[in-house]
Amino acid sequence: AETLAEAERTAAERVAAADREAVERLEATSGLTAAEARAELLRQLTSEAATAAAAAVRRIEAQARRTAESRARRVVATAVQRTAVATSSQSSVTLVPLPSDEMKGRIIGKEGRNIRLFEALTGVNVLIDESPEHVVLSCFDADRREVATVALEALMADGRINPQRIETAYAEAQAGADHRSEEAGHDAAERAGVRGLDPELVRVLGRLRLRTSFGQNVLDHLVESALLAAQVAAEIGADVDVARRGALLHDIGKALTGEVPGTHAQVGAALAARHGESEVVVNAIAAHHDEVPAETVEAVLVQVADALSAARPGARREDVDQHVERLEQLEELVASHAGVRRALAMAAGREMRVVVEPSQVPDTDLGKLAVEIARHIEHDLSYPGEIKVTVVREVRASATAG
Known part of the structure; x- marks a missing residue:
């Protein structure tokens, strides 16, 4: 038994010696030690595995990109197809139907008194021609045009048209503007499917019914954006209510940008925050033009819906918006002169009607003021053709008999 054990040890030693000799010969041939050879093999295997993995990742990314693009197109196409919103680009005129042709004479009044007073109060051009069915109200400012339309319709319904009734109808039409805005805001929220808006947000939202952006009605744009955002959110599993709400309110600041400093996104976000909207909705409003992340x-869906609605062919018309902006600049420039109470751009900006405070501007200074305004316009603004400046100073006196 001892001899057998010794023989096994001897055989094992010979095998080990042969292995060492083989390794030594391999090391001598390759110039590498066993440890170095293991390291080299591991490096090669690691490199091959990394290359294969990178190729696999690229294939997966390419496939994911193709799938994502296809999915995104389907989502957008589905949302647009399922959202049908009737839109129309507003112009700068309103047609008011006449109950009879005889009404034209009453509107004009004796020696044109009625029509002159109506135009002076409303800042709207009244165009009466041979057309038997309507009167045309022309003004770039939709707020003025709406007030003038309501006032004129009330006058025609009453039948009595004289300077006193004109002033009363104008005051009543102005006083009813908030109620009309509130009704329009409720209607827009209902069409968009948004519930629980603060009453002040509803009223401000309704004011946008008269605003346009590049010819596109802003309130219609908001309703369309809300419907699109909701459809896309539903397709991708996002919060439908938040997307819908943020899209409906994203341009609400445009109703206040003339009254509050800041961009319409900043103003709208601050307004929404003051009236109880969530931080998520406030961020959607503030971020829709990338002013904040x-x-x-x-x-992001609010940004997408905003772009989809604006980019729809025929949705916007740039020339009208630029024209309105030029007329607004013209009125602001003229109103900056001392003693000017109202500055009204008439006849598509070819005439400026300037109403002055009688207590500040005497009759003797009217010609001088007209020349100063004309020179100011010529120096500071670029405009086609000529602009006629008419300065009006009106003094009224009244007494009561008895």
Whole structure:
């Protein structure tokens, strides 16, 4: 038994010696030690595995990109197809139907008194021609045009048209503007499917019914954006209510940008925050023009819906918006002169009617003021053709008999 054990040890030693000799010969041939050979083999295997993995990742990314693009196109196409919103680009005129042709004479009044007073109060051109069915009200400012339309319709319904009734009808039409805005805001929220808006947000939202952006009605744009955002959110599993709400309110600041400093996104976000909207909705409003980072998927969806609605062929008309902006600049420039109470751009900006305070501007200074305004316009603004400046100073006196 001892001899057998010794023989086994001897055989094992010979095998080990042969292995060492083989390794030594391999090391001598390759110039590498066993440890170095293991390291080299591991490096080669690692490199091959990394190359294969990178190729696999590229294939997966390419496939994911193709799938994502196809999915995104389907989502957008589905949302647009399922959203049908009737839109129309507003112009700068309103047609008011006449109950009879005889009404034209009453509107004009004796020696044109009625029509002159109506135009002076409303800042709207009244165009009466041989057309038997309507009167045309022309003004770039939709707020003025709406007030003038309501006042004129009330006058025609009453039948009595004289300077006193004109002033009363104008005051009543102005006083009813908030009620009309509230009704329009409720209607827009209902069409968009948004519930629980603060009453002040509803009223401000309704004011946008008379605003346009590049010829596109802003309130219609908001309703369309809300419907699109909701459809896209539903397709991708985002919060439908937040996307819908943020899209409906994203341009609400445009109703206040003339009254509050800041961009319409900043003004709208601050307004929404003051009236109880969530931080997610406020961020969606503030971020829709990338002025602040979009913090949620829903904020990005508001940007998408805004772009989809604006980019729809025929939705916007740039020339009208530029024209309105030029007329607004013209009125602001003229109103900056001392003693000017109202500055009204008439006849598509070819005439400026300037109403002055009688207590500040005497009759002797009217010609001088007209020349100063004309020179100011010529120096500071670029405009086609000529602009006629008419300065009006009106003094009224009244007494009561008895």
